[in-house]
C-alpha cells in the first residue's frame with residue numbers, strides 16, 4: 001500500500017557516523033538493529049556507546065553484508081542497514097551458504113490465505129507457485145497446494161506489519177521459519193511465510209518503489225527448506241534486497257546449500273552381469289562412481305571412485 005510505505009529502518013538513517021568509543025543516543029537504534037538480527041546478545045553491551053561488543057557486532061554485520069569491515073558505524077554500514085530485508089536473523093557467522101536442518105520427507109503441502117492488496121487477482125500466488133517450482137528443481141521436493149483447512153505444512157499470506165508471530169515493523173519485508181526440527185518462530189505446523197502488506201508495495205516484476213513477489217518468496221521459501229542467510233552478495237539467500245529488482249534464479253551458492261540439505265540420489269545402472277554401477281555428484285561437483293561387482297563393493301564399501309568433471 002503506497003500510502004503506508006516506510007523508509008527501511010528510518011531511525012538508523014538518522015544516526016550520525018560513529019567510531020569505537022563514541023557515546024551517543026543515536027547509537028541505540030543501531031544496537032537495536034544488531035540485536036534484532038542476531039549480532040548482539042540481549043545484554044552485555046552498553047546502550048548508546050560504541051563499545052567493544054558493539055564494534056565486534058558491527059564487524060560481523062559488515063563481513064556478512066558485503067560492507068568493508070571497520071567495526072565502526074560508518075556511511076556504507078548505514079546504507080546497508082537501511083535496505084529493506086528479511087525478518088529472520090543472520091544466525092550463523094560462517095561464510096557463504098549455511099544450513100540449519102532439513103525436512104525428512106520429499107513431499108510438502110502448502111496453502112495460501114490472504115493475498116496482497118497491491119496486486120489484482122491472484123497473480124501473487126502464481127508468482128509464489130513459480131518460486132516453489134524453482135526450489136523443486138534444486139531439491140526434488142514436491143510441493144502440493146491444499147486448502148487452509150487441510151493441515152498444510154506451510155501457510156503463505158500477507159499480514160499487517162505488527163504480525164503476531166514475528167513483528168515486521170520497520171524495514172522488514174517478510175519472514176518465514178525453518179523446518180520443524182530447527183524452527184525459531186514456532187514448533188508447530190503450518191510453518192509461516194508472511195509478507196508485510198502495510199509498509200511495503202508489492203509487484204509482479206520490477207517496479208519503482210515496489211518489491212517483486214517471486215524474488216522475495218524465493219528467499220523466504222529457502223528458509224522453509226532449511227537455508228539460513230548467506231554472506232554472498234547477489235545470492236537469493238542474502239538477507240537484504242532492493243526495490244525495483246528481480247532475482248528469480250538460484251545462484252551457485254543457493255544451489256550448493258540446497259544440495260547439502262537435499263542430496264541428489266545416486267543413479268544406478270549395470271555395466272555387466274551380476275553387477276551394479278552407481279553414480280553420484282560430489283559436493284565438489286565432480287562425478288563419482290562405485291560398483292557392486294557380484295561379491296564386493298569397489299573401490300570399497302565406503303569409498304567412491306572420482307571420475308572428475310565439473311557439473312553445475
Ligand SMILES: [Zn+2]
Pocket residue numbers: 086087088219220223229239
Ligand atoms: Zn531471510
Ligand SMILES: [Zn+2]
Pocket residue numbers: 159163164165166175192194
Ligand atoms: Zn508471521
